[in-house]
Amino acid sequence: NAGVMQNPRHLVRRRGQEARLRCSPMKGHSHVYWYRQLPEEGLKFMVYLQKENIIDESGMPKERFSAEFPKEGPSILRIQQVVRGDSAAYFCASDKGPGRTDTQYFGPGTRLTVL
């Protein structure tokens, strides 16, 4: 079991470009979470998804940010028209879903740098 995979590990974008971050959950996990870690800050929840459904997006900025978890393939966190303030580490986690009898497992993160 390879664990939660994220790619790319490092992503550099210029202001105004789009950033796409991918997350493949652990085998057998149907729920994915995205977190953002700004410099000197803790992890902040962004969005919680299951396949083809967004469960909770209360932590997502209203504009420019979107997330999906299609039936096939990885979960994607998409940031349009990036700005310098989007520079952060973005972590993905997965678990088996309701009841949380299993713990969340984290990916290694994607470090986004906006020039």
Next chain:
Amino acid sequence: AQRVTQPEKLLSVFKGAPVELKCNYSYSGSPELFWYVQYSRQRLQLLLRHISRESIKGFTADLNKGETSFHLKKPFAQEEDSAMYYCALSGRGRDDKIIFGKGTRLHILP
């Protein structure tokens, strides 16, 4: 408001000395509490959760509902304990997310 507070950004402790990483929380209800650890160049991983009441790598944490605290303790620090530690809480509902504190960097001095 749901909140996790870790008052110390950095804690330096001599090897062999006791360790206590503080965590206080604010939650209306009965949350589930966790400690996560991130060693250098590794991913975040669960260290322990209060419902399992276990001791992992010598660490324990007791939930004190009166003081709304969940401090992490270890009687004798080891050099390999140097890492970033995050306290977190979650509600018990099916759609509840995990809320993290800002983290405390533990530095074990030789």
